[in-house]
Amino acid sequence: MxxxxxxxxxxxxxxxxxxxxxxxxxxxxxxxxxxxxxxxxxxxxxxxxxxxxxxxxxxxxxxxxxxxxxxxxxxxxxxxxxxxxxxxxxxxxxxxxxxxxxxxxxxxxxxxxxxxxxxxxxxxxxxxxxxxxxxxxxxxxxxxxxxxxxxxxxxxxxxxxxxxxxxxxxxxxxxxxxxxxxxxxxxxxxxxxxxxxxxxxxxxxxxxxxxxxxxxxxxxxxxxxxxxxxxxxxxxxxxxxxxxxxxxxxxxxxxxxxxLNRGESGKMTPSGKVARLAAHVDARSACSACYGGLIHALNRLDEMGRLPRDLKVSIGQDFQNEQGGGLGIGHCCRGFARSVPSCPPSARAILEALLKEI
Ligand code: SF4
The missing domain is CATH 3.40.50.11440 (LarA, N-terminal domain)
Known part of the structure; x- marks a missing residue:
């Protein structure tokens, strides 16, 4: 294999x-x-x-x-x-x-x-x-x-x-x-x-x-x-x-x-287009591997002309014990109404969830 x-x-x-x-x-x-x-x-x-x-x-x-x-x-x-x-x-x-x-x-x-x-x-x-x-x-x-x-x-x-x-x-x-x-x-x-x-x-x-x-x-x-x-x-x-x-x-x-291991949360200071996409994200102690995938998925949605202005997505380890109402990204957000499983999920999986969400 x-x-x-x-x-x-x-x-x-x-x-x-x-x-x-x-x-x-x-x-x-x-x-x-x-x-x-x-x-x-x-x-x-x-x-x-x-x-x-x-x-x-x-x-x-x-x-x-x-x-x-x-x-x-x-x-x-x-x-x-x-x-x-x-x-x-x-x-x-x-x-x-x-x-x-x-x-x-x-x-x-x-x-x-x-x-x-x-x-x-x-x-x-x-x-x-x-x-x-x-x-x-x-x-x-x-x-x-x-x-x-x-x-x-x-x-x-x-x-x-x-x-x-x-x-x-x-x-x-x-x-x-x-x-x-x-x-x-x-x-x-x-x-x-x-x-x-x-x-x-x-x-x-x-x-x-x-x-x-x-x-x-x-x-x-x-x-x-x-x-x-x-x-x-x-x-x-x-x-x-x-x-x-x-x-x-x-x-x-x-x-x-x-x-071989798990990602760790990191600080991201986005600029340019990344900052514009990041405005859709409520990130709390998010791992960069996860956050980066979400940014790429949001960019794909934007390129399709389908990124709603008011879309908000949650991501990060601080959501682990929360019961959010919207879409959460990754295993940490499994308590949300809708979440993308895996840790970290691929941008492809996130995009599929975003397309269902909008
Ligand atoms: S789902 Fe995994 S990769 Fe994503 S923020 Fe949580 S611990 Fe990090």
């Missing part, structure tokens, strides 16, 4: 190490292997923007690998067209990371490529990605203005040259992303879902979700990630296409989701 492991918290380094230990990730490696780490550094912004992989998550992965005795580890990325990868490495704190662990940074805009044929098209992939003995995918779970969600499969677009990125966009992204998923094979994915963006891949409306996700199947990881942003996996066109091309399975019902 395919597995997904989830860990909640805010300490990305410790969480990543514990997650990899629980998932038995060490079985993929042997001494002398060359390991490539592929974060998402699409733009030159820190992780707090909601755009880029937090360097402490990468630090935890590096420590895990170095504890196994692996010495040949590299961080690879090609930022989006128009952004310098070196600038992105610097802005996101990867220069210090590189120095701290003695791990080099590889700018994939400056390397040779290899071509593959798939579906009657030629696909170019950066050689260092293909030459690594093991590729570890380290995406951010966040919204995307065209594909709606970006996570494991789409993060692999940073493994191709800029000319290919332009071609992917001209082709509408879905087909080439799905094909790329069948050509590049990370040994596993660790998703940084600590704080991804609400609406765009370049950040600006960060939503704390305070969790990391591990999975070996990138299609399954993306299917799971889609539900955390309020989507049915079938709504994210490249996910079923990638499954059709043999990149993985999107059978979430047949998968085992192992949560």
């Amino acid at each position: 395919h597995q997904i492991h989830v860990i909640y918290g805010t300490d990305g380094r410790r969480m990543a190490k514990r997650l990899l230990e629980a998932a038995g990730a060490g079985s993929h490696f042997s001494p002398g292997m060359r390991v490539a780490l592929k974060p998402n550094l699409v733009v030159a912004k820190p992780a707090s923007s909601g755009a880029t992989t937090h360097p402490e998550v990468v630090a935890g992965v590096i420590e895990f690998l170095q504890d196994l005795g692996l010495k040949n580890i590299e961080i690879m990325e090609s930022s989006w067209v128009g952004e310098g990868t070196a600038r992105a490495f610097k802005a996101a704190g990867y220069e210090q990371l590189s120095e701290r662990y003695g791990v080099p940074l590889i700018d994939l805009k400056k390397v040779p490529v290899r071509a593959f044929e798939a579906g009657g098209e030629t696909y170019q992939i950066c050689k260092p990605v293909l030459e690594a003995d093991a590729l570890i995918n380290l995406p951010v779970l966040k919204a995307h203005c065209q594909t709606l969600v970006t996570c494991a499969l789409k993060n692999l677009k940073g493994c191709i040259p800029d000319g290919e990125k332009r071609r992917y966009h001209a082709a509408g992204l879905t087909e080439p992303i799905a094909r790329l998923g069948s050509l590049v094979h990370p040994v596993f994915t660790v998703v940084d879902a600590l704080c991804g963006d609400l609406t765009f891949e370049e950040g600006g409306n960060p939503v704390p979700m305070n969790r990391l996700i591990h999975g070996e199947d990138p299609v399954l990881v993306d299917a799971y990630g889609a539900t955390l942003l309020g989507y049915d996996p079938d709504e994210i066109a490249y996910i079923p296409r990638a499954a059709a091309y043999g990149a993985g399975s999107m059978d979430l019902e047949g998968a085992e989701i192992r949560e």
Whole structure:
């Protein structure tokens, strides 16, 4: 059975190490292997923007690998067209990371490529990605203005040259992303879902979700990630296409989701659109994992044009012994007239409850 492991918290380094230990990730490696780490550094912004992989998550992965005795580890990325990868490495704190662990940074805009044929098209992939003995995918779970969600499969677009990125966009992204998923094979994915963006891949409306996700199947990881942003996996066109091309399975019902711990309540100071959505929420000691899912669900409702001005929803641990009259989110609100079960519920489950509520 395919597995997904989830860990909640805010300490990305410790969480990543514990997650990899629980998932038995060490079985993929042997001494002398060359390991490539592929974060998402699409733009030159820190992780707090909601755009880029937090360097402490990468630090935890590096420590895990170095504890196994692996010495040949590299961080690879090609930022989006128009952004310098070196600038992105610097802005996101990867220069210090590189120095701290003695791990080099590889700018994939400056390397040779290899071509593959798939579906009657030629696909170019950066050689260092293909030459690594093991590729570890380290995406951010966040919204995307065209594909709606970006996570494991789409993060692999940073493994191709800029000319290919332009071609992917001209082709509408879905087909080439799905094909790329069948050509590049990370040994596993660790998703940084600590704080991804609400609406765009370049950040600006960060939503704390305070969790990391591990999975070996990138299609399954993306299917799971889609539900955390309020989507049915079938709504994210490249996910079923990638499954059709043999990149993985999107059978979430047949998968085992192992949560290693529970989330903790945290303080959120929303701004921009997140603040506007948060005005619909009565939050009292809510866990960020839960609150973030509610914000994504409210955003989905808003995008559908169906968010009532007067809608109010309750969430948080302080509601545990209350008998509220309206809709409450999560196990803590089980005493409410209507509640969304689970702890934390996915944004998809919250959205379904909101649609019934309005
Ligand atoms: S249901 Fe309660 S305890 Fe569980 S994640 Fe939500 S707020 Fe936290």
